[in-house]
Amino acid sequence: MLQFPIDRIASATPPAIAARVKGLSDRAIAWLFVAPSIVLLLAINIFPLIWTIRLSFTNFRVNRPNAQIEFVGLRNYINILTDRDIWLSMQATAHFLIWTIVLQVLIGFSLAYLINKKFRGNDLWTTIIVLPMMLSPAVVGNFWTFLYQPQIGLFNYVVGFLTGSDPSSFSMIASTSLAPWAIIIVDTWMWTPFVMLICLAGLRSIPPSIYEAAECDRASKWRQFWTITIPLVLPFLMLAVLFRGIENFKMFDLVVQLTGGGPGSITELTSINLKRAAFEQWRTGYASAYAVILFVTVFGLASIYVKALNKVKKR
């Protein structure tokens, strides 16, 4: 008699265990299966979150184990929200976030649109374009510091070659006006392929029959692009924006390697600022409040965005 694997497993279950399981409802069995995941989630996500919220109302410093921990109410939150440097850091993060998303969406979608056309070497080009996102951000940050080096850097050389200026006359990393763009360029170089891949998935999910119908109706290519391609790819594009937005809001490694938050504090994004408060100044309570504020911000924005995304999907 043909037995399914599940039947074989059932018959192989020791009678003692089988008897015990037999008495359980489906719901209880389901809980039994998800319980390890829930316990793990509580232990490594929920508990630290609750603990962080608790610490955020204290003056606790992890490097002073013998000091008295005092409840300070909202003082940490007030200090953070009234600190000019924190707002400058938020501003730097917003600048980085907006420009990287704008550039990555524009370039990523354009690349996806081109790659979606059938041409020779299509797969090879896709692989080449995707390569940067396979690298470690720390490695990317490190080698771009060499590319940006004013005397030997390829980037400066190319700019010098194209503009006729002296390559060593400017420094992308040392200049306060160029450094914010230096990190945007590198992040765009690295993560545009990710946006491209998601857009490509969206473009390939559009049934050719829709375009064929539009052709029959004598719709122009431009019209097809705006009324078929864009609306159908939009949910994918929005998903890509969500992923990149969350990622770049907590951007750390790439920028630390590239600029270390400098010059001065021009590229000191909130995550770098937070790390300094938590693990260089050891202001644990303060840093916890800072982390809670960032968490609420990103969670709130992401929730609003997801609702918008769902609306777009339903259309």
Place this chain on the structure above:
Amino acid sequence: MKSLLTSSALAAGMYIAVSAAAASSAEAADLTLCWAAWDPANALVELSKDFEAKSGNTMHFEFVPWPNFADRMLNELNSGGKLCDLLIGDSQWIGGAAENGQYVKLNDFFDKEGIKMDDFIPATVVGYAEWPKNTPNYWAMPAFGDVVGWTYRKDWFARPELQAEFKQKYGRDLAVPKNWAELTDIAAFFQGRDIDGKKVYGAAIYTERGSEGITMGATNALYSYGFKYDNPEKPYELEGFVNSPGAVAGLEAYKKLYDCCTPPGHSDAYMTEDVDAYKSGQVALQMNFTFTWPGINADANVGGEKSGYFPNPAGPDGVQFAQLGGQGISVVAASEKQAEALAYIKWFSQPEIQQKWWKLGGYSALRAVVEDPSFATSQPYAKPFLDSMAIVKDFWAEPSYASLLQAAQKRFHDYVVANQGTAKDALDGLVKDWTAIFEDDGKY
């Protein structure tokens, strides 16, 4: 019969050998020493072979690159980690490590073993071993004397055409600068100059933002121009000392040097970047800790007669100080092998070991070594090292040193590199930051 006897003897011999090995392995310990990953650490590995041979203990080493050294090691101490039995920690950590019980207090051990702090260079005892400062409470033994000094291209300075041009321009000889103004002139003289078909620059100085770089650099100008950490009569009174007119002028002098005379893109440079700039023949002057000097002296491109060394120059009023570097060796309180770790310190304190330490490239802080008549002439950099050690001043070593340091890093980098505000703004801001930190610490 003979073979039976031989076999029995062999078996007995093997049993004795195995038993002895087992016994010795039960007594021997695996000790881990933590330090920064740099040239002196390699010399210490070499030196420690003697300890291993004499004690039977096995030494392991955990060396962390400088930019991550403080993060990594302070995390280790704060979490009560048992990774390190011995730690050669930065001088500024001593306040926190002492007050939080992270280091073992060494007074009783020193008394018992006859190790006297009077035998070490006084500045290193205050800087690396004592907490509170200037009290006989010892948490470390001076292990590695270090201080910021300068390296210069002696061969370039000696060129007749450059000497003549310099004299014509500045009315004095192209020689080791006596003060910061002269140093800046020399750096400006070399900036952008063509030497042997290569464009060179004035000076490689500390500008690093992430850890402690720009503070370790800027303080050299600040000290010599009259900056003080607080009122000598009233501790923690900062106003008028941190932001005194002299201090403002000192920070301006540092910025002037950065603006006029550093290589392009030198905005995040610390020890490694400065050494690289100097060894590659890019700069005429280099600010760096003296630990780099043996490596420079031995370098194929710039070593030997091509380089000279001098202490940090004086300010306009002749006041001359230099930023203290270096570290003391401590026993970590969380270690389960404290007895063996103390044995290592005892071994390390011996004059013959300290002598060997100097020969291997480690800067001994033992007076018997550095006051030996042959010391000053033993290496071309020995005398400048001694002169520099005589003028040291250190950053805060308070338990809150990390917060104090980060505030300084931000204020100095914002002004010097990022052109934000004035020197007065930067130092006024620093007074505000440091006052808030000390208020938090209950110092007022």
